[in-house]
Every structure is written in structure tokens, then in C-alpha cells.
Amino acid sequence: MKKKLMKGNQALAEGAIRAGCRFYAGYPITPQTEIVEYMSDRMLEVDGNYVQAESEIGAISMVYGAASCGYRAMTSSSGPGFVLKQEGISYIASAELPAVIINVQRIGSGLGDISPAQDNYILSVKGGGHGDYRPIVYAPSSVQENLDYTLLAFEKAEQYRTPVVLLSDGAIGQMMESVRIPDMQQHDPNKFEWALKGKQSGKNKIVTSNMYYHEQDKYGRYTQDAYAAYGRYLADKVKNIQENEQLYEEKYLDDADVVLVSYGISSRICKAAIETARKEGIKLGLIRPISLFPFPNKAFDKLSDSLKGIICVEMNSWGQMVDDIKLAVNGRIPVHMYASSAYIPDEDTIIKMAKEILNSDAKEVL
Amino acid sequence: MGKTRITPKVLHDEHKFCAGCGHGTVFRMVAEVLEEKGLDSKAIGIVAVGCSGIMVDSFGIDWIQAQHGRAAAVATGVKRVRDDNFVLTYQGDGDALCIGIAETLNAAIRNENITTIVLNNGVFGMTGGQMSSTTLIGQKTKTSTKGRSAELHGQPLDIFNLLKNFNVAYLARGTITNFKEINKTKNYIRKAVEAQLNNKGYSMVEIVAPCPTNWKLDPVKCMKKIEDEFIPYYKLGEFTNGEVI
Numbered sequence: 001m002k003k004k005l006m007k008g009n010q011a012l013a014e015g016a017i018r019a020g021c022r023f024y025a026g027y028p029i030t031p032q033t034e035i036v037e038y039m040s041d042r043m044l045e046v047d048g049n050y051v052q053a054e055s056e057i058g059a060i061s062m063v064y065g066a067a068s069c070g071y072r073a074m075t076s077s078s079g080p081g082f083v084l085k086q087e088g089i090s091y092i093a094s095a096e097l098p099a100v101i102i103n104v105q106r107i108g109s110g111l112g113d114i115s116p117a118q119d120n121y122i123l124s125v126k127g128g129g130h131g132d133y134r135p136i137v138y139a140p141s142s143v144q145e146n147l148d149y150t151l152l153a154f155e156k157a158e159q160y161r162t163p164v165v166l167l168s169d170g171a172i173g174q175m176m177e178s179v180r181i182p183d184m185q186q187h188d189p190n191k192f193e194w195a196l197k198g199k200q201s202g203k204n205k206i207v208t209s210n211m212y213y214h215e216q217d218k219y220g221r222y223t224q225d226a227y228a229a230y231g232r233y234l235a236d237k238v239k240n241i242q243e244n245e246q247l248y249e250e251k252y253l254d255d256a257d258v259v260l261v262s263y264g265i266s267s268r269i270c271k272a273a274i275e276t277a278r279k280e281g282i283k284l285g286l287i288r289p290i291s292l293f294p295f296p297n298k299a300f301d302k303l304s305d306s307l308k309g310i311i312c313v314e315m316n317s318w319g320q321m322v323d324d325i326k327l328a329v330n331g332r333i334p335v336h337m338y339a340s341s342a343y344i345p346d347e348d349t350i351i352k353m354a355k356e357i358l359n360s361d362a363k364e365v366l
Numbered sequence: 367m368g369k370t371r372i373t374p375k376v377l378h379d380e381h382k383f384c385a386g387c388g389h390g391t392v393f394r395m396v397a398e399v400l401e402e403k404g405l406d407s408k409a410i411g412i413v414a415v416g417c418s419g420i421m422v423d424s425f426g427i428d429w430i431q432a433q434h435g436r437a438a439a440v441a442t443g444v445k446r447v448r449d450d451n452f453v454l455t456y457q458g459d460g461d462a463l464c465i466g467i468a469e470t471l472n473a474a475i476r477n478e479n480i481t482t483i484v485l486n487n488g489v490f491g492m493t494g495g496q497m498s499s500t501t502l503i504g505q506k507t508k509t510s511t512k513g514r515s516a517e518l519h520g521q522p523l524d525i526f527n528l529l530k531n532f533n534v535a536y537l538a539r540g541t542i543t544n545f546k547e548i549n550k551t552k553n554y555i556r557k558a559v560e561a562q563l564n565n566k567g568y569s570m571v572e573i574v575a576p577c578p579t580n581w582k583l584d585p586v587k588c589m590k591k592i593e594d595e596f597i598p599y600y601k602l603g604e605f606t607n608g609e610v611i
Binding site: 022023025049051053054055057058059061062063064065066067068069071073087088091095189196197198199200201203204205206207208209 | 427452
């Protein structure tokens with residue numbers, strides 16, 4: 001395993017290559033364009049496939065095709081482009097194919113701007129495409145994690161036959177840090193029984209919405225029972241992921257009076273704020289969700305009812321993750337919001353808010 | 367004794383298209399060519415949304431059902447990773463030439479080594495006969511009830527006027543109004559398939575075909591409508607480098 005100084009976006013792309021990803025289709029948009037650039041070179045070196053697509057819709061459609069053949073396939077974008085990919089993500093989810101889709105978040109709705117933010121939680125975590133699906137979503141907080149969670153994303157995508165979203169952001173994508181680069185993994189696209197190869201011998205395969213594999217009546221029509229069975233199947237799949245795939249990091253939960261909840265780039269400020277506050281005798285703790293779907297409810301179950309409060313810290317204008325936190329604590333603990341908008345959250349504000357909570361001066365978020 | 371035409375084995379079930387629909391004849395020709403070339407075990411087909419999607423039930427090759435319009439992009443993903451397989455898209459005009467025009471054009475511009483079969487009947491069939499990019503001037507549809515007008519809706523799209531400017535391998539337009547045209551069209555499909563097998567790049571065959579249900583005409587009158595109204599606008603033949611062969 002060698003170490004190298006890398007940009008977050010490059011580390012992420014190298015992670016995909018190391019995972020055995022041999023198909024990448026992309027379209028430039030800031031702040032993720034280094035992934036497109038890196039892949040355009042690197043795929044040639046590993047005898048893989050790079051296509052510069054005509055659009056984000058074209059790119060995700062190409063991923064749909066390559067994934068149907070059992071290949072590890074990936075595409076990446078940022079907010080305005082990620083929206084366009086939702087059509088294809090919904091089809092990939094419905095056909096139960098593995099694929100990895102990167103969203104390097106930038107600020108704003110509409111055009112917004114190219115600076116980093118955490119504005120795409122709802123878009124990426126709650127869906128955005130049509131229908132009944134929930135992609136697994138990972139939120140890295142460092143250049144190393146950009147690489148590590150891309151590898152995990154491919155693994156989990158295949159285990160559950162589902163699209164997996166890596167929700168990074170412009171800050172992590174653009175910063176440089178030292179990275180441990182793992183050995184190259186080999187991936188055999190022919191190992192899956194569902195992968196298309198041409199029918200060769202035996203029955204032909206059809207990749208389409210898996211709704212169509214559920215029971216039909218003798219006229220080939222889908223009965224109400226078949227729709228219900230499909231619904232139960234999807235519910236079980238989601239439940240299984242919720243039960244088994246919650247990932248989070250915790251700090252000082254045992255003795256904390258106030259707990260910060262923050263993911264990605266903001267969580268790094270929170271970690272610094274905790275240490276500063278503890279020097280002042282203020283006991284802060286942290287829950288950092290790593291899987292955003294499934295949301296790590298198990299971390300919240302551990303929290304005592306006597307905890308003074310939770311502060312959700314996010315880099316957007318009103319707080320997109322806060323609803324999930326409120327559901328996770330189910331009214332047991334007051335939940336507060338620090339939405340730092342276009343600015344990186346600052347330690348002073350976090351500590352000031354914690355003091356207000358401890359003095360019972362703070363107002364809960366609605 | 368005349369020759370007996372044997373149904374290709376790859377067609378394993380009866381199709382579910384409307385009576386008199388052009389799809390039955392067209393996909394039979396595609397099946398015959400694939401079988402003749404020994405490709406049915408190597409083929410991966412992409413259909414998208416619309417009537418063409420029905421054929422996966424009876425046409426026994428590997429299929430992917432793509433999003434509406436995106437078949438050419440999905441085919442790009444397939445062919446790039448499985449270049450030993452034969453990759454085709456089978457689409458209607460609404461799919462390939464309206465919503466999917468960007469994907470279709472860009473696959474051709476990249477000269478992807480895939481084959482596209484487009485059935486052009488000038489309407490969105492499955493949704494009940496609405497205007498498409500290829501609806502003729504004056505043609506009445508559910509969304510052009512007074513007939514398509516150039517002022518309101520623009521000119522009908524002749525895809526070959528666009529594609530023949532690019533360095534693509536093979537383009538042809540046929541119809542199925544009689545045996546002679548059917549045989550010609552089948553030959554076009556054969557040449558398009560060979561273009562891919564010889565790694566020449568992108569090939570497309572557009573087939574002008576009837577939609578009796580939405581044209582509200584019996585199948586015989588449909589054929590006359592194609593000859594009188596469609597063919598004068600959508601010229602038949604093979605097209606390459608800006609020339610009719």
C-alpha cells in the first residue's frame with residue numbers, strides 16, 4: 001500500500017479504478033471535473049472504458065448499459081448535473097443493478113455557484129428520481145475517505161444490487177491530503193448470473209424493472225396481488241439495508257451534555273470545536289453519520305433522555321438533515337440547528353450555541 | 367411447390383402488437399437477419415419506451431429496457447464493455463427522434479459501433495397517437511387535431527439530413543408496403559448488421575411503417591398512405607456522405 005498526496009476528486013477516481021471499475025462516463029461540471037479528467041487518462045492505462053457523454057443523462061444511461069453487463073460502472077456530477085441523472089438512477093434501482101454515482105456538492109439551487117456546500121442532502125438521500133427506491137448514500141469527510149468509501153460503494157452496490165451514491169462536496173473534492181492507496185482489485189463481470197452476455201446457451205435475459213418479474217396472471221397482466229408482492233419485496237430490501245448498513249463515527253457520547261450531529265466537511269469543524277469546548281469544561285460529543293441512507297438511528301438510540309440538546313451542523317441555509325435527526329430522537333431530546341449557509345461552520349458559533357443550550361436560553365428548531 | 371418461409375426460432379412467442387402494425391413485419395426481418403448471421407446468441411438489444419418495448423416478450427435475445435429516448439446511450443455503455451457482442455437498438459420515431467434525438471445524434475457523431483433500427487410511423491403509438499417529430503405537414507394526430515403545421519410545429523424531421531453529414535458507417539431508409547420493398551429493406555438491415563460486424567461504426571435503418579390503430583385506417587389504406595404521403599417526403603434508399611447511393 002503506497003502513500004501519495006492527492007486531491008479529493010482524484011483520490012475518489014483512483015478508488016474506483018482500484019475497486020475494478022472499468023467503465024466511467026462523465027460530463028464536466030465544477031467542482032467535480034477532476035474526476036472526469038482523471039478518468040479520461042487513467043481508464044486508458046488500465047484498459048478500461050471512458051466515454052465523455054453528451055449530457056449527464058447520456059452518462060448515467062451509459063452506466064446503465066455497462067452495469068447491465070456486470071461491469072463495475074460509475075459516473076459523477078455536481079448538483080445541477082446530479083438532478084439530470086435521477087432518471088437513470090431510478091431505472092438502475094428498478095432493474096436492481098449495481099452502480100456508483102458521485103455527487104460532489106456545490107452551493108445553491110438553480111445555477112447556484114461553484115463553491116462548496118451541503119445543499120444536496122435531500123436530493124441525494126431521499127431520492128429525487130421517480131418511484132419506490134432508496135439508494136445507499138455515503139458521506140466521506142476526507143480525501144482518504146473519498147477513496148475508501150468509493151471502494152465500499154462498489155461492494156455494497158453489488159451486495160444489494162442497488163445504486164450507491166457517494167455524497168462528497170467541493171471542499172473535500174478540491175483539498176489535498178495524504179492518501180493510502182490500496183492494491184488493485186480484480187473484478188470479473190461474468191461472475192453474475194444476471195449479467196448480460198448474449199444468451200449464448202439457454203434462456204435469454206431481460207433487464208427491465210423488476211416489477212415485471214413478479215407474478216402475472218394467465219394473460220400476462222399484473223394482478224393486485226403481484227403489485228402487493230412487489231411492494232413487500234421492496235420494503236424488505238430497504239428494511240434489510242436499514243438494519244445492517246448503518247455507519248457512523250461517535251465521539252464522547254458517554255459523558256456529553258450536548259451532542260453535535262454533522263456529516264462530511266462540517267464534521268471536521270465539529271471535531272475541533274469539541275476539543276476546544278472541553279478545554280473550557282463544556283462537554284460536547286459528536287455523531288457523524290457516514291451512511292446517510294440508512295440514517296444511523298442506532299447511534300441516537302444510545303443517547304440518554306437527560307441530554308441537554310443536539311445541534312445539527314450543516315453548510316446550507318436552513319438544515320436538510322435535521323428532519324432525520326428529529327425522527328431519530330423522536331422528541332426525547334431538544335434539537336437545534338446551526339445552518340452556516342455559504343460559510344464553513346465556525347467553532348465559536350458552535351460553542352456559543354452549546355452554552356445557550358446549557359443555560360436554557362436556546363430555542364429549538366421547529 | 368413454393369418455398370416455405372420458416373419463422374426464426376428466436377421468435378419464441380406470438381407478438382402482442384395491434385393487427386396490421388408495422389412492428390410485426392419489421393422485427394421479423396430483424397430476427398431473420400440475426401439468425402442468418404448466427405447472431406441471436408451474441409446479440410444484446412436495447413429497447414426503450416413505447417410500442418417497440420413490447421417485442422421483448424416474444425423476441426428471444428438479451429434485452430435491456432432503457433429510459434425513454436436513451437437507448438443509444440445505453441447501447442454505447444454495452445458495446446464499449448462487450449465489444450464481442452452484437453448491439454442493436456430497436457426504437458420508434460417518438461423515442462429515437464424526439465426525446466432521444468440528443469442520444470441518437472451523439473452516438474452517431476461518436477460513430478459508436480452499434481446498429482439502430484427505427485420504425486417511423488409519424489406518431490407516438492402507445493400513448494394513443496400524438497404528434498411526433500416525424501408527423502407529416504397536414505397529418506392529423508391527437509395533439510395536432512387540425513393537422514401539423516410548419517408555422518406552429520416546425521418541419522418534420524428527416525434524420526438522414528442530419529446523419530449523412532457525419533462519418534457514419536451506413537444509413538438506409540426502407541418501407542414495408544409490398545414484398546419488393548420488404549426484401550429491399552431486409553437487405554438494408556443486413557448491410558447495417560454487417561457494418562457493425564466489420565467494425566465500421568454506426569449504422570441506422572429507418573423503416574417507414576403503418577400504425578393502423580392511430581391512423582384510423584385499415585392496413586391496406588395505410589400502405590397507400592405511406593406511398594402517397596410519407597415516401598414523397600421521406601425518400602427511400604441508402605444514404606452516405608451526403609449522397610443517395
